[in-house]
Amino acid sequence: MATFTKQASGSWQAQVKGGGARKSKTFKTKAEAKIWAKKTELDFEAAQDLDMIHDYHTVGDLFRRYADEIAPKKKGAVSEGKRLVRFQTYDLANLRLAVLRRKDIEDWIELRLKSVRSSSVNRELNLLSHCFTTARRWNWMDRNPMQDLERPKDPPHRDRLISELEIKTILLALGYNEDCVPVKQNQFTGCAFLFAIETALRAGEICNISPGDIHLKDRYVHIADTKNGFARDVPLSKRAIFR
Numbered sequence: 083m084a085t086f087t088k089q090a091s092g093s094w095q096a097q098v099k100g101g102g103a104r105k106s107k108t109f110k111t112k113a114e115a116k117i118w119a120k121k122t123e124l125d126f127e128a129a130q131d132l133d134m135i136h137d138y139h140t141v142g143d144l145f146r147r148y149a150d151e152i153a154p155k156k157k158g159a160v161s162e163g164k165r166l167v168r169f170q171t172y173d174l175a176n177l178r179l180a181v182l183r184r185k186d187i188e189d190w191i192e193l194r195l196k197s198v199r200s201s202s203v204n205r206e207l208n209l210l211s212h213c214f215t216t217a218r219r220w221n222w223m224d225r226n227p228m229q230d231l232e233r234p235k236d237p238p239h240r241d242r243l244i245s246e247l248e249i250k251t252i253l254l255a256l257g258y259n260e261d262c263v264p265v266k267q268n269q270f271t272g273c274a275f276l277f278a279i280e281t282a283l284r285a286g287e288i289c290n291i292s293p294g295d296i297h298l299k300d301r302y303v304h305i306a307d308t309k310n311g312f313a314r315d316v317p318l319s320k321r322a323i324f325r
Contacts (some may be wrong), residue, residue: 100126
């Protein structure tokens with residue numbers, strides 16, 4: 083079955099589903115999209131064997147199914163879902179899994195390094211790797227295209243503390259004064275910023291703290307929902323309690 087969607091740019095995207103597979107492609111005109119869709123539908127109908135159907139799965143198909151079935155089960159579901167949507171805009175997404183090679187991944191890395199740091203590319207590669215591992219579990223591919231892939235080197239880790247001048251500059255920009263109770267959103271952000279410095283808690287952990295998690299008498303806060311899945315108690319300094 084074929085569907086056609088007009089893009090904001092004026093081009094037309096055609097999507098064809100059949101036999102559990104899906105392909106998509108963008109054209110300048112709807113007529114061109116219909117011609118391609120008809121040919122693709124005929125190709126799907128001609129593929130009687132299930133393994134042949136699997137050959138039609140693209141990297142984009144993998145991203146979409148992964149976003150629907152796997153990403154929602156993770157703690158970082160929202161950010162990972164956005165990343166998978168962005169992945170679908172790359173030329174890599176149009177390649178068939180059956181013909182995907184390490185060179186394709188290397189070309190993608192080279193492209194990404196032109197706009198983001200190597201550390202960001204490596205985080206995206208971690209997601210790509212798990213997508214391909216999942217694809218093999220689904221029998222969508224029988225090999226790992228990232229095997230023997232040389233990843234870019236991460237930049238040096240930061241090895242200094244934030245300075246008092248930097249702290250004051252950030253608080254000034256946020257309109258937060260430690261002597262006043264915050265009332266605006268940016269002021270609450272400034273308060274959380276100072277609290278993070280005192281406790282080394284992540285932003286998500288701070289935002290998820292409820293009144294019942296705070297134990298002022300014993301001077302600690304209980305963090306139930308952490309990145310690694312294990313709860314922990316974090317000591318509170320006098321400065322953290324004051325803020």
